Amino acid sequence: MEISEEARPGGPWMEGDVLVVDEARSFGHADLVVAEVEGEYRLFKAHRAGSR
Numbered sequence: 001m002e003i004s005e006e007a008r009p010g011g012p013w014m015e016g017d018v019l020v021v022d023e024a025r026s027f028g029h030a031d032l033v034v035a036e037v038e039g040e041y042r043l044f045k046a047h048r049a050g051s052r
Contacts, residue, residue, distance in 0.1 A: 001034055001041055019043070 003017045013019075019034075027033050029048035034041050 001043070003043075 001019045001021055003013050003015055003019070019032075021034050027046050029046060031046045033044045033046045035044055036042075
């Protein structure tokens, strides 16, 4: 996944950076998650709700 100028990444990422994604790994609280939304891949930070 490549960071685009539309992402307005801020923080440690800059336009053109490439992120390596491990699809086999499950995610936990505060992990970065790639999700397909309306045909585009987007980067989100996972937040756990509740105690599970």
